[in-house]
Amino acid sequence: MILIENLTKEFGKTKAIDSLNLEIKDGEIFGFLGPNGAGKTTTLKIMAGLLKPTYGRVIINGMDIWKEPEKAKRIIGFVPDRPFLYGKLTGKEFLQFVGDLYEVEGERERKIEEMLELFDLLEWADELIESYSHGMKQRLVMAGAFLHNPSVFIVDEPMIGLDPIGIRMLKNLFRKMQEMGRTVFMSTHILEIAEEVCTKIGIINNGKLIAEGTIDELRKKAKTESPDLETIFLKLTGKEIPIK
Amino acid sequence: MIKKLLLPLLKSIFRKIRPVERDDFLRFFSILFIALLILSVSFWAMTKLLLYFRSIELIGEILTRKVLSIIYLSFFFVLIMSNLITAFSTYFFSEDLNLIKSSPVATYDLFLSRFVYTLIMSSYLVMFFFLPVLFSYGYVYKASLTYYLTSIPAFFLFLLIPCAIGSAISFFLVTVFPARKARDFLFITAVFFGIALYILIRVLRPERLVDPERFRDLANYISSLYMPEKFYLPSYWLTKISFDALSGKINVEFLFLLLTGSVSITYLTMLLYRFTDKIAWSKAQEAKGAPITRSTIFNKLFFFFLRPAGRVFRAFLLKDVKIFFRDTAQWSQIFLLAALIAVYLYNYYVLPLDRLPFPTLYMENFVAFVNKGLAGFVVAAVATRFLYSAVSLEGEAIWVIKNAPISPRKFLMSKAVTGFLPLFVLAEILIIATNFLLHTTKFMMVVSAIHIAIIVVGLVSLGIGIGTLYPNFKYENVAQIPMGYGGFIYMILSLLYVGISVLLSAVPIYTFFKLSLNLSVYSYQIFLSIIFIFTLIILHLEVIYRFFKLGEKAFESLEVF
Numbered sequence: 001m002i003l004i005e006n007l008t009k010e011f012g013k014t015k016a017i018d019s020l021n022l023e024i025k026d027g028e029i030f031g032f033l034g035p036n037g038a039g040k041t042t043t044l045k046i047m048a049g050l051l052k053p054t055y056g057r058v059i060i061n062g063m064d065i066w067k068e069p070e071k072a073k074r075i076i077g078f079v080p081d082r083p084f085l086y087g088k089l090t091g092k093e094f095l096q097f098v099g100d101l102y103e104v105e106g107e108r109e110r111k112i113e114e115m116l117e118l119f120d121l122l123e124w125a126d127e128l129i130e131s132y133s134h135g136m137k138q139r140l141v142m143a144g145a146f147l148h149n150p151s152v153f154i155v156d157e158p159m160i161g162l163d164p165i166g167i168r169m170l171k172n173l174f175r176k177m178q179e180m181g182r183t184v185f186m187s188t189h190i191l192e193i194a195e196e197v198c199t200k201i202g203i204i205n206n207g208k209l210i211a212e213g214t215i216d217e218l219r220k221k222a223k224t225e226s227p228d229l230e231t232i233f234l235k236l237t238g239k240e241i242p243i244k
Numbered sequence: 245m246i247k248k249l250l251l252p253l254l255k256s257i258f259r260k261i262r263p264v265e266r267d268d269f270l271r272f273f274s275i276l277f278i279a280l281l282i283l284s285v286s287f288w289a290m291t292k293l294l295l296y297f298r299s300i301e302l303i304g305e306i307l308t309r310k311v312l313s314i315i316y317l318s319f320f321f322v323l324i325m326s327n328l329i330t331a332f333s334t335y336f337f338s339e340d341l342n343l344i345k346s347s348p349v350a351t352y353d354l355f356l357s358r359f360v361y362t363l364i365m366s367s368y369l370v371m372f373f374f375l376p377v378l379f380s381y382g383y384v385y386k387a388s389l390t391y392y393l394t395s396i397p398a399f400f401l402f403l404l405i406p407c408a409i410g411s412a413i414s415f416f417l418v419t420v421f422p423a424r425k426a427r428d429f430l431f432i433t434a435v436f437f438g439i440a441l442y443i444l445i446r447v448l449r450p451e452r453l454v455d456p457e458r459f460r461d462l463a464n465y466i467s468s469l470y471m472p473e474k475f476y477l478p479s480y481w482l483t484k485i486s487f488d489a490l491s492g493k494i495n496v497e498f499l500f501l502l503l504t505g506s507v508s509i510t511y512l513t514m515l516l517y518r519f520t521d522k523i524a525w526s527k528a529q530e531a532k533g534a535p536i537t538r539s540t541i542f543n544k545l546f547f548f549f550l551r552p553a554g555r556v557f558r559a560f561l562l563k564d565v566k567i568f569f570r571d572t573a574q575w576s577q578i579f580l581l582a583a584l585i586a587v588y589l590y591n592y593y594v595l596p597l598d599r600l601p602f603p604t605l606y607m608e609n610f611v612a613f614v615n616k617g618l619a620g621f622v623v624a625a626v627a628t629r630f631l632y633s634a635v636s637l638e639g640e641a642i643w644v645i646k647n648a649p650i651s652p653r654k655f656l657m658s659k660a661v662t663g664f665l666p667l668f669v670l671a672e673i674l675i676i677a678t679n680f681l682l683h684t685t686k687f688m689m690v691v692s693a694i695h696i697a698i699i700v701v702g703l704v705s706l707g708i709g710i711g712t713l714y715p716n717f718k719y720e721n722v723a724q725i726p727m728g729y730g731g732f733i734y735m736i737l738s739l740l741y742v743g744i745s746v747l748l749s750a751v752p753i754y755t756f757f758k759l760s761l762n763l764s765v766y767s768y769q770i771f772l773s774i775i776f777i778f779t780l781i782i783l784h785l786e787v788i789y790r791f792f793k794l795g796e797k798a799f800e801s802l803e804v805f
Contacts, residue, residue, distance in 0.1 A: 045804065045805075048643075048647050049646065049647060050643055050646050050647060050803065050804040051803045051804070051805070052801060052803055069649075070649045070650070070651055071649070072649075073647060073648060073649040074649040076647070078643075078647050080643055082640075084639070084640035084641050084643065085641050085644070086563065086567060086639075086641050086644075088566065088567045088570040088571055089563065089566060089567065093563075093566065096559075097559050097562075097563050098644070098648075100555050100556060100558070100559030101556060101559060101644075101645075101648040101649070101650055102648065102649060103555060103556070128570075144644075
């Protein structure tokens with residue numbers, strides 16, 4: 001379970017996140033939507049322990065990410081929006097390194113092979129990461145995030161750079177995680193995917209949570225009959241584009 | 245259009261140095277203060293040297309001219325190398341190039357904007373050190389305004405030439421090799437070039453120029469001063485212009501030569517850019533998938549020997565070792581270290597201790613004591629390049645570490661051990677080999693070896709602490725990391741630390757050295773020695789503990805944007 005309490009992040013005089021409160025239960029796939037610069041990536045980075053909140057806290061399965069970072073991070077799988085990796089390691093070496101950091105128990109090598117196969121990287125496993133395309137790096141980061149079998153996934157724009165096969169595979173993977181009672185917290189710009197995969201959606205604008213709930217609940221809040229998430233999103237964020 | 249292309253680049257430089265917040269002001273003014281201090285000290289030292297040379301009859305003028313010619317010659321070669329390295333980034337690897345290349349920008353406009361940017365980025369340090377040279381000569385020769393009005397524009401024209409040469413070589417290399425391999429090739433060439441130059445200068449021993457007694461007769465000495473000065477070198481033209489201007493004479497011929505030379509070489513480089521740009525640019529996008537060596541035996545041995553160290557620690561170590569040996573810019577520096585050790589030891593080998601009017605045993609041990617400090621300074625300089633950079637070397641992949649369930653202590657400890665081992669070996673080679681060459685006593689040998697080992701631990705802790713406090717994860721070139729504010733602070737603190745530690749050890753070493761030779765010492769000397777030893781222990785413990793702790797805290801609160 002993820003609990004976000006009164007989360008605020010200030011960069012100088014700018015408030016990137018303003019008193020954010022959220023509760024995501026086990027087995028939920030939570031879609032975090034918002035326009036550019038709304039505060040999505042900042043929220044996810046705080047949840048992953050990469051940024052420190054100015055106020056408030058993030059509790060992952062009962063552990064405060066900044067007070068008990070090592071324990072909390074052990075159960076998190078994080079995928080950032082930009083896959084910066086060690087260019088001079090091979091894909092397989094990177095996964096071995098991650099496996100050691102998370103002290104993956106059991107047959108580490110077998111798990112790595114499985115991940116490489118799942119993310120269609122087996123053929124490239126022994127090539128240096130610097131020769132990978134953006135999509136391949138993204139898949140490698142995901143393989144690293146899934147390797148230690150975490151119970152909470154925090155993923156920032158996971159579909160960017162993936163081909164249709166990759167997107168389909170990831171959607172199935174998220175559903176499988178949900179069935180296993182894992183929690184997924186995902187930020188995305190692709191509303192169709194949020195609509196299709198997420199069990200609950202939160203919309204953030206200018207650092208504030210403006211709506212939260214299932215698609216039906218959001219529709220009611222937006223006071224629209226439109227069935228698609230795009231219209232609901234535009235209405236709630238006040239960014240409706242006039243059609244001439 | 246050139247202005248439009250250049251403005252964003254210049255703005256980014258300006259924003260980097262412009263103070264905004266309180267901390268920035270503190271940083272800005274401390275750097276300004278240190279810069280002014282360096283300028284003043286350089287000016288003072290240069291003036292002293294020139295005044296001394298000028299006071300020597302017959303050859304004074306030749307010597308001052310020689311010094312200026314050597315300075316400009318070294319500026320010239322240093323500038324070619326630094327322009328060459330910068331040119332790779334500015335013409336081929338900058339992130340904004342994709343956008344600019346897809347815009348309707350004329351090739352000449354792009355070239356000129358990048359040329360100016362390369363010139364600024366590669367030459368600002370040389371421009372900085374040109375100031376004390378310019379003013380000390382002006383001051384010593386009581387030069388008129390003509391000197392400054394001639395030398396300054398001439399110097400700026402001079403800067404264009406190495407920039408054009410460096411840029412042209414980079415175009416050629418990228419056209420012939422894929423850019424990444426060209427860069428690797430360049431790094432190795434640069435390192436070997438540097439080593440060769442360094443060894444050559446040391447073996448020639450320029451210090452002999454100020455020691456005429458070493459030559460058989462005066463004529464021999466003077467003739468040695470007339471080392472070949474190449475007419476075709478721009479540094480020679482600049483020396484001629486500046487030196488003539490010192491006596492108020494404007495050397496029109498050489499000014500014209502410098503002007504036409506710099507403009508025409510810039511123009512030729514522009515033509516070369518136009519000619520090679522398309523091929524070079526597309527080659528720069530290739531060169532991926534470089535071959536690597538994978539040794540299973542190495543991995544097995546590594547795991548066998550490091551089994552007791554623990555899994556996480558071993559993983560960090562293995563990753564760092566692999567990356568180090570796969571990155572040409574990093575491993576090629578081992579050769580520089582080897583050359584450094586060779587030249588260092590050679591200097592001690594040729595030291596004429598037997599010709600000094602002091603007892604040899606006393607002198608040898610005194611030099612061994614001083615050597616400890618010098619070796620400490622050398623290790624501090626090497627640590628700035630290798631150890632201070634250790635945390636920053638994680639680059640933008642730092643999120644992997646920060647997001648992992650690893651305590652800052654584990655991570656930093658792995659960096660400390662990886663950094664300690666090579667530094668320790670380097671320091672002990674420098675100390676033991678020189679003491680061996682100096683025939684020091686066993687006492688001195690053991691004390692020096694232990695003391696330098698403790699100093700290395702302190703330097704490692706300092707490097708980890710300051711390196712984590714001022715990380716630079718967004719570097720384009722590893723050499724950029726120690727060039728920042730943190731690197732500067734580390735250099736100053738480590739030199740202070742080595743200096744204080746060696747000074748504090750002077751009294752106890754002297755006292756116990758005498759005791760080891762069964763010579764009498766006063767009881768107050770023993771008392772003082774004990775006090776100094778205690779102070780020394782506290783200093784080392786404080787540095788080792790405080791700075792590692794500082795690093796831990798800095799990593800704990802590190803934010804990854």
